[in-house]
Structure formats: structure tokens, C-alpha cells
Amino acid sequence: MSQQPTPSSLHGKRALVTGASGGIGGEIARALDRCGVSVCLTGRKTNALELLASGLDNPAMTASVDLQDEKALLALAARVRDELGEIDILVNCAGVLPVKPLVETTTAEFDVCLSVNLRAPFILCREFAPGMQQRRWGRIVNIASSSAYSGFANSSVYCASKHGLLGLSRSLFNEMKNDNVRAFCISPGSVRTEMGRQIKHQDPDTFIDPQEMGRFVVETIAYDGHMIAEEVRLNRMFVQ
Numbered sequence: 359m360s361q362q363p364t365p366s367s368l369h370g371k372r373a374l375v376t377g378a379s380g381g382i383g384g385e386i387a388r389a390l391d392r393c394g395v396s397v398c399l400t401g402r403k404t405n406a407l408e409l410l411a412s413g414l415d416n417p418a419m420t421a422s423v424d425l426q427d428e429k430a431l432l433a434l435a436a437r438v439r440d441e442l443g444e445i446d447i448l449v450n451c452a453g454v455l456p457v458k459p460l461v462e463t464t465t466a467e468f469d470v471c472l473s474v475n476l477r478a479p480f481i482l483c484r485e486f487a488p489g490m491q492q493r494r495w496g497r498i499v500n501i502a503s504s505s506a507y508s509g510f511a512n513s514s515v516y517c518a519s520k521h522g523l524l525g526l527s528r529s530l531f532n533e534m535k536n537d538n539v540r541a542f543c544i545s546p547g548s549v550r551t552e553m554g555r556q557i558k559h560q561d562p563d564t565f566i567d568p569q570e571m572g573r574f575v576v577e578t579i580a581y582d583g584h585m586i587a588e589e590v591r592l593n594r595m596f597v598q
């Protein structure tokens with residue numbers, strides 16, 4: 359894919375991206391890096407984070423963190439503040455997609471999904487939003503899903519978590535915008551990543567390109583006028 363011009367208004371900002379070891383988070387991190395943003399990369403797979411960092415111009419740090427662990431999240435926030443200072447851009451991208459009928463889903467599986475997909479974004483927003491409000495500039499991006507708007511069979515817990523993330527983002531949007539902190543909920547349909555491989559009965563060739571999505575996210579958050587985007591649903595252009 360050809361490289362497009364990158365928004366210069368983000369140059370010098372500091373970002374934290376969860377799920378940076380994954381398909382979409384990795385591309386958002388790369389797109390931010392191309393704009394001169396220092397990016398803190400988080401995920402669990404240390405090797406994947408280090409490999410990604412080695413290809414960036416402005417890697418700030420990598421941190422292997424299990425998002426189910428609140429203490430680890432609070433320690434991450436403290437480490438980021440120590441080493442980087444307050445961040446300007448928070449991207450909550452990490453997620454898990456359990457696929458099974460509701461009656462076969464255990465409470466433990468419910469807890470994992472809700473912890474990663476909803477509780478961790480809540481904790482990280484609570485940690486980092488006050489710094490953005492104080493400095494009167496900030497961007498929070500929550501990556502939800504088409505499952506935030508529909509109830510698909512065999513993914514009830516995932517749909518519940520993404521509906522929750524959409525609700526969280528809508529409230530955050532209203533709580534933050536008067537402080538010039540823009541909270542976005544960006545909800546893609548099927549994307550060509552490891553998680554996307556779990557999606558059956560669809561043609562993977564039609565899936566959204568994660569690199570294109572990375573570019574889109576960065577262009578969306580770079581916008582700085584009097585108009586404000588609240589939530590965005592991204593669909594595949596061609597579906598067979």
C-alpha cells in the first residue's frame with residue numbers, strides 16, 4: 359500500500375497503545391510513529407513488542423502487561439509517568455474474542471473477556487484522562503467493533519463487552535470534550551488479523567486492511583477543528 363502524507367499536528371505527542379503486539383494495534387502504533395509521536399507499546403508478547411519497536415523511529419518504551427491484572431495496569435501507568443511523563447493519546451486496542459454458544463461459556467471466560475475488553479480501558483482512561491484534562495489536549499481511542507451495535511450468535515460475551523465499551527466511550531466523550539479531550543469509539547467490521555481468522559463464513563479477502571485502519575485512526579485523531587467526531591463505524595467496502 360502506498361504511504362500517504364501523515365498529519366504533522368501530532369508531532370512530538372506521546373501515546374500509549376494497548377494490543378500493540380496485535381494486528382490493528384501494531385498498525386496504529388506504526389501510523390502514530392510516522393507522525394512523530396513517541397509510542398509506548400503494550401501487549402503480552404515481549405518479542406512481538408520488541409520487534410515492532412525496532413522498526414519505529416520514535417519508540418518510547420515497551421511494556422509487557424496482562425490487562426486482566428489491575429495492579430499491573432496501575433504499575434504501568436506509574437512507570438509511563440516516570441519515564442515519559444503524561445501521555446497525550448491513549449489507544450485501547452487490545453481485545454479477546456471468545457466464540458462459543460452462551461450456554462457453553464464459563465464465568466471465568468466471561469471475566470477474562472470483560473476484563474480485557476472493558477475493565478482495562480476503563481482503568482487506563484481513569485489513569486490518563488486527568489493529565490489530558492489538565493493540559494487541555496488529549497485523544498482517547500477505544501477500538502470497539504461492529505459487535506458494539508449488534509448481537510451476533512456465538513459471541514454474546516464479546517458483544518456485551520463491546521456494547522459496554524461503546525457506552526463507556528459515549529459517556530467519556532461528554533465528560534471530556536469541554537476540556538478539549540476528544541474520546542472516540544472506532545468500531546470496525548472484520549479486519550485481516552489473527553483475531554479476524556476466527557471469523558467464519560466470510561471471505562477474508564474482503565476484510566479491512568489493518569494498515570488502512572491505522573492510517574484512518576491517526577487522521578481522525580489529528581483533526582483539530584471546531585467539529586468533533588464521536589463514534590465511527592468502519593465497514594468493508596466490498597462484501598461478497
Ligand SMILES: NC(=O)c1ccc[n+]([C@@H]2O[C@H](COP(=O)([O-])OP(=O)(O)OC[C@H]3O[C@@H](n4cnc5c(N)ncnc54)[C@H](OP(=O)(O)O)[C@@H]3O)[C@@H](O)[C@H]2O)c1
Nearest residue numbers: 377379380381382401402403425452453548549551553554
Ligand atoms: N480483527 C477483527 O476482525 C476485529 C473486528 C472488530 C474489532 N476488532 C477489535 O480490534 C482490537 C484489536 O484486534 P486485532 O484484530 O488486532 O486482534 P489480534 O491481532 O488478535 O490482537 C489482539 C491484541 O490484544 C492483546 N491482548 C489480548 N489479551 C490480552 C491480555 N490479557 N493482556 C494484554 N494484552 C492482551 C494481544 O496481546 P498478546 O498477543 O501480546 O497477548 C494482542 O496485542 C480488539 O479490541 C478487537 O476486539 C477486531
